[in-house]
Amino acid sequence: MTAIDMNSAMTKSGAVSGVSFFSKISSWLLTTSHQRIGRLMVSVSLLWTLAVVFVGIVLDVERISSASNLIDSTSATQLFSIFRVGLIFGSIAPMTLGIALAIVPMQIGSQVLAFARAAAFGAYLWFFGMIIVGVAYLGNGGPGGGDPQMVDLFILGLGLVIAGLLLVSASIATTILTSRRAGVTIIDAPIFVWSSLVTSVSLILTLPVMAGALIFVAVDHTYERATFGATDGVNAWIGWALTSPQIFLLAISTLGVLAQVVATMNKGKQPLRGGLFIGIGVMSTALIGTVTQSFYSLRLDGNLNDVANSLLPFLMFNALPMLGVLIVLGLCLLAMKNEKAKPSAAFVLAFFGVGMVLTGMLGNALLRINDLKLSNTVFEEAVLIYIGYGVVLSSFGAIAYFGPRIWGRKMPTMPVIGLGLIGVLGVVLAALPYYIAGFTDQPAARMTGELGDNSQIWNSVAAIGQAIFLIFIIAFVGLVVKSSRSGEIADEEIFETVQANL
Amino acid sequence: MSTNATALNSGPKIVMRRQALVLSGLMSAASAMLIGSMLAIWLQFRANSPLRESSDGSKMLRDWLPENIKIPEVATNTMMLTFAITCVMVQWASYSSRRADSKHTTLALTVALLTEIALINAQIAVYMQMDIGVRDSSYTMMFYAVTATMTALIVIGLGFTLMTMFRSFASRNSDHDLVLAHSVYWYSLAVIFATMWFVVYVQK
Numbered sequence: 132m133t134a135i136d137m138n139s140a141m142t143k144s145g146a147v148s149g150v151s152f153f154s155k156i157s158s159w160l161l162t163t164s165h166q167r168i169g170r171l172m173v174s175v176s177l178l179w180t181l182a183v184v185f186v187g188i189v190l191d192v193e194r195i196s197s198a199s200n201l202i203d204s205t206s207a208t209q210l211f212s213i214f215r216v217g218l219i220f221g222s223i224a225p226m227t228l229g230i231a232l233a234i235v236p237m238q239i240g241s242q243v244l245a246f247a248r249a250a251a252f253g254a255y256l257w258f259f260g261m262i263i264v265g266v267a268y269l270g271n272g273g274p275g276g277g278d279p280q281m282v283d284l285f286i287l288g289l290g291l292v293i294a295g296l297l298l299v300s301a302s303i304a305t306t307i308l309t310s311r312r313a314g315v316t317i318i319d320a321p322i323f324v325w326s327s328l329v330t331s332v333s334l335i336l337t338l339p340v341m342a343g344a345l346i347f348v349a350v351d352h353t354y355e356r357a358t359f360g361a362t363d364g365v366n367a368w369i370g371w372a373l374t375s376p377q378i379f380l381l382a383i384s385t386l387g388v389l390a391q392v393v394a395t396m397n398k399g400k401q402p403l404r405g406g407l408f409i410g411i412g413v414m415s416t417a418l419i420g421t422v423t424q425s426f427y428s429l430r431l432d433g434n435l436n437d438v439a440n441s442l443l444p445f446l447m448f449n450a451l452p453m454l455g456v457l458i459v460l461g462l463c464l465l466a467m468k469n470e471k472a473k474p475s476a477a478f479v480l481a482f483f484g485v486g487m488v489l490t491g492m493l494g495n496a497l498l499r500i501n502d503l504k505l506s507n508t509v510f511e512e513a514v515l516i517y518i519g520y521g522v523v524l525s526s527f528g529a530i531a532y533f534g535p536r537i538w539g540r541k542m543p544t545m546p547v548i549g550l551g552l553i554g555v556l557g558v559v560l561a562a563l564p565y566y567i568a569g570f571t572d573q574p575a576a577r578m579t580g581e582l583g584d585n586s587q588i589w590n591s592v593a594a595i596g597q598a599i600f601l602i603f604i605i606a607f608v609g610l611v612v613k614s615s616r617s618g619e620i621a622d623e624e625i626f627e628t629v630q631a632n633l
Numbered sequence: 634m635s636t637n638a639t640a641l642n643s644g645p646k647i648v649m650r651r652q653a654l655v656l657s658g659l660m661s662a663a664s665a666m667l668i669g670s671m672l673a674i675w676l677q678f679r680a681n682s683p684l685r686e687s688s689d690g691s692k693m694l695r696d697w698l699p700e701n702i703k704i705p706e707v708a709t710n711t712m713m714l715t716f717a718i719t720c721v722m723v724q725w726a727s728y729s730s731r732r733a734d735s736k737h738t739t740l741a742l743t744v745a746l747l748t749e750i751a752l753i754n755a756q757i758a759v760y761m762q763m764d765i766g767v768r769d770s771s772y773t774m775m776f777y778a779v780t781a782t783m784t785a786l787i788v789i790g791l792g793f794t795l796m797t798m799f800r801s802f803a804s805r806n807s808d809h810d811l812v813l814a815h816s817v818y819w820y821s822l823a824v825i826f827a828t829m830w831f832v833v834y835v836q837k
Contacts, residue, residue, distance in 0.1 A: 245652045301659050309650045332659075339663045343670030343782075350767065350778040358678075358771040422666065 163251060165244035165306075166537060169233025172225045172254050172299070173530075177608060179221030179261065180523055184601045186214045187516075187561065191594035195587055205277060212273040212366070213265075215373050215515060219381070220292050221261050223522040224334075225254075227384045228299045230529045231327035233537065235303060238321045240312030245305040253298025260291030274365035279352070282362045286349045289369075293342050300331035300338075307331075322394060322407050323529075326387020329415045333380040337421045341372040371425070374511070375495040376417035378518050379452045382488045385525035386411050386459040389481040392532050393463040396472045406462050414455030420448035431502045449499050453492045460485060476547035477532035483555040484525025487562075491517030494566060503570075509589075510569025516562040520600060524554050527607055534611060540618035546610055554603040560596025564589035657814035661821035664786050668825045671779050672832050678771065698837045699770055705762040709834040712755045716823040719748040723816040726801075730812040735804045738812060742798040745819070749791045756784050776833065783829055790822055 159167055190210055193201045202210065236244050244250055267273060267288055272281020307328045311320060317328070348368050351359035360367050371377065386407075394401045401407065420427065429445040431438060463482075466472075494514040498505045505511070528551075535541050565573075568589040678697070685696040698704075722745035729737035759780070765773045797815045800808050 246656060297663060301656060301663075304659055305652055305656045308655050309652045335659050335663050336666055339667035340670040343667050344674065346782055347671065347674060347775065347778050351774055354767040355771070355774045358774055422670070 161251075163244070163247035165236045165247060165250070166233045168244070168247070168251050168254050169229045169231070172229030172232065172257070173526075175258055175261075176222050176225040176229060177604070179217055180226070181601065181604055183214055183217040183222055184597055184604065186210050186217070187597040188594055188601065190214065191561075191590050191597055194590040195594065197586075205271060208275055209268050209271060209273045212275070213268045216264065216273070216289075218515065218519040219373055219378060220257075220264070220289070220296075223378075223381050223519055223526070224296055225257055225299075226526045227330060227381055227522065228296065228303065228334075229254075230526055230533070231303050231323075231331070231384065232299065234529075234533050235324055235327050236306055236310065237536070238324050239307060239310060239315060241306060241310035243310070244302055245310055246302045249298050250302035253295040253302065256291050256295030256298065258295070260288045260293075260295055263288030263291065274369075275363050277362075279356075279362065282365065283349070283352060286345060286352065286365065290342065290345055290349070293338050293345070296334060297338050300334040303327055304331040304335065318405075318408070322390040322404075322411075323384075323387040325408055326384045326390075326411050329411050330380065330383045333383065333415050333418045337372075337377060337380060337418050340422050341369055341377075344368045344372075371421070375492070375498075375514060375518070376420040376448060376452060378515065379414065379417035379492065380421065382518055382522050382525075383411060383414050384529075385481070385484050385488050385522055386414060386456065388525050388529045388532070389463055389478075389485045390459055392475055392477050392481045392528065393466050395532075396475050396478060397466050397469045398471070398473075401462070401466050403462055403465070407459055410455045410458030410462065412455070413458065414452045416455070417448070417452040426499060428499045428501050431500065445496075445499060449492075449496045453489070453496065456485065456489050456492065460489065475532070476542065476544040476551070477528045479548050479551040480524050480528030480531060480554070482528075483551065483558075484521050484523075484528055487517050487521030487524060487555070487558050491515075491521060491562075504572075505569050507575050508569040509565040509573045509575050511575050513562040513565035513569065516565070517558065520558040520561065523604070524551070524558065527551075527554070530611060534615065535618075535621045538615040539621050540614055540616075541621045542610065542614040542618060550603060550607050550610065553599060554607070557596050557598075557600030557603050561593050561600055562596070564592040564596070651810050651813075653811045653814035654817060657817045661818055665821060665825050668779070668783060668786070668829055671782060672829060675775055675779060675832060678775065697772060699772060702763060702765055702772070704834055704837060705759055706834070708755050708758045708762060709830060712752055712759075713827065713830050715748050715752050715755065716826050719745055719752070719819055720823050722748060723819045726797075727809075727812050727816040730801070730809045733809075735801055738801045739798060742794055742801055742812075742815075746791065746794045746798060749787060749794055752787050753784060753791070756780065756787075779829065779833060783826060786822060786825070790818055793818060 159171065162168060162171075189202065190207070193199050193207070232244065232250060236242070264285055265288075267276075267281045267285035270281035270284070271277045272279075272283075272285045274282075274285070276282050276285070307317070307320070307324055311317075317325065345368075348359045348364050351357070351364065352361065390401070390407045390411075427444040427448040428441065429438075430441045491514050494510065494517060497503055498510055498514060531542050531547050568586060571585065571589075573586050573589065679695060682695045682697040684693045686692075687694050688700070722741050726738050726741035726745065729735075729741055765776070767774055767777050793815055797808070797811055800811065
């Protein structure tokens with residue numbers, strides 16, 4: 132496979148040493164290189180991840196005691212909202228798509244991204260859209276916010292974010308469908324490519340549904356403020372896009388990362404490889420639940436007929452995507468039985484990332500059982516944390532796996548594994564207490580009044596978990612920067628696995 | 634020993650296969666989901682509106698379309714027919730482009746452009762004849778939201794036609810993929826409009 136010595140080639144030609152700081156910056160900002168666009172998206176999404184986790188810490192600390200007055204009640208509503216919106220649209224969606232942008236063309240043997248300028252434009256739309264969303268939140272304009280003009284700004288920002296992610300998704304899907312090297316069919320393509328295709332097509336089909344609801348809310352909010360519930364209508368009408376099963380679609384790529392890492396560890400010896408494709412495809416059935424803009428709950432009261440009537444849609448929309456994860460996880464574990472499997476540091480992050488996502492999906496299934504009465508408790512927040520942070524863990528696994536193949540230097544094995552385990556600890560501590568607190572009826576998105584039994588303990592542990600996760604992110608980013616600059620030079624072997632039929 | 638990193642370069646340059654066509658298909662699907670979701674919300678509001686007696690008292694009607702609002706059916710039906718003509722024109726363009734007939738491709742695209750302008754003109758005529766305000770009621774607010782979104786999709790299609798036409802005008806005979814992609818977008822737009830026309834203008 133082709134590999135070039137980028138640094139030496141550039142230094143010899145003077146391409147890097149002779150250029151000014153500003154031309155370097157402009158070459159990044161106006162780039163059409165898929166790697167650069169992807170890395171820009173991932174970098175900015177990392178900043179959003181840090182901001183979101185910090186907000187999570189503030190909220191959890193505030194909830195330790197109902198007498199605490201660290202933040203006022205109006206700000207609390209906005210902070211709960213920014214945690215959800217920021218995690219989904221500022222962090223995991225762009226991180227997933229950014230990694231796909233950087234990696235997919237290399238894997239399918241394409242030199243360029245299809246409609247690279249559209250992808251770059253999409254990345255900027257997302258970037259400025261999220262800035263507008265952030266400014267709107269600062270001005271008390273998030274969903275349910277007190278300043279109507281800022282709410283209008285929030286809707287505009289979210290519209291730009293949707294448009295941006297749509298363009299990036301379209302570019303990725305078109306690249307995979309049209310730009311594979313000769314003789315490579317979709318089935319021959321690496322499994323991460325398949326997961327990226329399924330993710331991007333799922334987003335192309337679901338984001339416009341959200342945009343449709345948003346247009347109604349925007350027109351209503353600008354002119355009438357009655358039909359769609361004024362500022363509160365934003366949450367009521369687009370709330371479905373900020374929870375499951377929509378967030379399942381953003382977790383599809385976690386399966387691709389895990390399967391790719393496992394396949395490399397086994398040098399391509401993956402039993403029932405077609406099953407991986409089916410598993411990832413089955414997870415995308417979550418989009419059927421998404422486009423109906425509804426939740427499907429299981430009702431255990433009533434007669435057998437009533438239970439059966441609610442059971443089928445409940446299983447279809449909540450359990451079927453979980454089956455996809457179990458298929459992929461099972462096949463990956465089957466492949467790991469190979470005695471010649473070579474361990475990889477990225478596996479820890481990828482495996483536990485999928486594990487966290489699966490735990491979140493299980494929680495979501497419990498959440499939708501009406502008789503358990505978990506809706507509107509902190510259990511909902513825990514589901515989001517498990518899935519959202521699980522995707523972040525998995526994305527870091529992707530960076531640890533693919534990164535050295537981009538910048539040509541290895542990441543140290545033991546620090547990656549150690550940090551991965553710290554990250555897992557952070558996610559579990561941040562989310563598990565809220566699974567428990569959900570059963571003690573601690574209300575969601577509230578920090579005053581009765582918070583439930585032992586809430587101080589659960590909220591304290593969750594705050595510690597969030598803090599650990601924040602430290603994990605900072606340490607991992609530091610390790611990536613250090614490795615990319617001064618890490619051990621990667622051997623040729625790692626490049627062979629990027630485009631291999633794995 | 635070298636201290637320089639060996640970075641992975643992208644693969645060899647390859648011929649792209651029908652990129653514009655695939656992108657157009659994906660964007661058409663996105664457009665269908667956009668209008669489809671809006672119509673779903675429209676139908677939900679209509680189904681949940683209260684019942685009222687008809688003016689002659691013979692039957693019960695959903696109190697959805699205010700009694701003082703009249704849909705100008707001539708203009709709306711003309712729009713539907715114009716879409717059919719546009720489809721024929723873009724098919725003509727596609728047919729000519731396949732035969733590398735630049736003159737006929739340009740001519741067909743020019744006529745298509747005119748019909749698309751006529752579509753926008755008809756939509757403005759519908760608004761003027763109805764003479765309703767966005768703030769008047771839930772119906773009027775949602776009516777403007779759905780139809781304006783559809784008009785925005787038509788304007789995007791018009792831009793697409795302009796670009797395709799100029800490239801054809803410059804004798805870019807190799808652009809068959811683009812002309813085909815243009816056709817796919819307009820076919821799907823016609824189907825999307827037909828659905829909206831039936832729900833909003835016919836069923837009301």
